[in-house]
Amino acid sequence: MSATTLKPPSAERLTLLGWLRKNLFNSWGNAILTVVAGWLTYVTVRGLLLWVFTEADWEVVVTNLRLILLGQYPIAEVWRIWVSMALLAFLIGNSLSIWGKGKTSTRFTVLLMAVLVGLGFVVSGPSRLWLIGMAALVGAGWFLGRSAGKTMRNVVGIGWVVWPPIFILLLRGLTPAEGFLPQVGTNLWGGLMLTFMLTIVGIVFSFPIGVLLALGRQSNLPIVRWFCITFIEVVRGVPLITILFMAQLMLPLFLPAGLTIDRVLRAMVGITLFSAAYLAENVRGGLQAIPKGQYEAAYALGLNGALSMGLIILPQALRLIIPILVGQFIALFKDTALVAIVGLFDLVGIARTVLAQPAFLGTHREVYAFISLLYWVFSYAMSYVSIRLEDSLGVGKR
């Protein structure tokens, strides 16, 4: 075992038995806990593995994979999603080499490429080419970042800013019906793609709104302050699901007849406003952590209120709350599942339609296990990015 290759000099050298004794069996109570926990772990893991590899029938996922990932997006237009994903693959590879840390980021990159190639061999047809192309782009981005790190830094930053609108534009299309990039109605959006879309829009818009609300709450102008406080407290006081229901069912009552707002758009607005209210309070917490001396130093240098806030206070406050922000964004990603209840076909919504297919009745466990895995993979990726971000921004902190 590794205990024999590790050789600390002292008599304290840990053998496997010594380690076990010290960490797991150092008292009667702990010995019992160890045995019980070990047995529980064995039983659950064994059961899970047996189920995954022998009992579960993954046919339902394989057959409906396209539906789960893309919803009813027309096959002829699926290339747009692939193009967006290819751009994303390049950006991810690029970012990993520029911001990632040494070995971990290399391993992560190789793993990502391996997963993409592996998926490429599982699927067939043009998807295989796209997936292998994406793997190649991850690698290309990685090498480009390695060789020209400094100059790529700005490029990749801009890339992340322009990617979401490009993604949305490509999916939505440009011209009404025929012609170049015909529009694809949001009623055809679904699956993981819709979940993504709701999350991206939610994050991109709730962030600036949340920051403005937090600043507005501290404003000297009573009207601004009271508006912000009212908004935050009202939105925080109701569950997201009620906001979604109101957006879907009540909003049409207030709008003039004939004017309809897209259902997906309504959900996006609901999620964004909900998230913004919570974000505002988190940002406020960050602002309160900044010592008064920082404001005074900024003012004493002649910076006006806006410059002090933008250059001195906010950068520090936001840095402090990165873990909270990412936690909130992960929560938002998972909360989008609620739109299934108001009739949109996100991951959970599409899972229900899959389960309603006569051929796959009673495959709840397989379907929900699979979408849980999808949720977990992306949540974990966000969490990883957050830790990297903290590390790279933490230089020279107090």
Next chain:
Amino acid sequence: MTTDKTPIITAKDVSKWFGDFQALRGVNMEVKQGEVIVIFGPSGSGKSTFIRTINRLEEHQSGDIIVDGIELSHDVRNIEKIREETGMVFQQFNLFPHLTVLQNITLAPIWVKKWDKARAEEKAMELLTRVGIPEQASKYPGQLSGGQQQRVAIARALAMEPKIMLFDEPTSALDPEMIKEVLDAMIELAKTGMTMLVVTHEMGFARAVADRMFFFDKGEIVESGTPEQIFKAPKEDRTKLFLSQILHH
């Protein structure tokens, strides 16, 4: 050293309350261009509050303060103009921890004075050389000692090319061995003819460069005069008592 020019700072009957507590009771002071003023007194005597009213970090509630011909009022533009002309050094340094030393110094010249980056950085390096730490330019404040941080803070204030420098107990938060390096930088600055208001208990500094000294107690000026007068022949009992306490501890 004092010339017969019009005063650069005029404080007339300045009073300030924090709630019911009166921190300043009708303070009068005139400071001429190039003068070095030392303000001292027991804690809670209003000395810090007073110099903080000069760049409006504290708002005075009655009386007039005129800095370089600009009257401090609620007009935000006047306040910003006065802040551009006065540099301030704080007890707790208050450097910006998320920026490097160089960025700390160039920030205000670039954003307030609209200098281009090259010019601001050249000025910053010149100032860092003057305070003796040009090699620290690319570090973050958290990586420096207290004395080095305070010298960066002096360089940061000087980068705006102020006419007046305010020092609010600049050495009180420093370890004893670091006080000298900061005082040396301040003495050097005083010799260039900078108008300085210094709240401090460093009487060696006062002897070396002060033109006049003001003793504050309970929100008012008890006594003022040249260092010679204050140290050799203080008139008021309160001054005598305080000086004996800080000189023979």
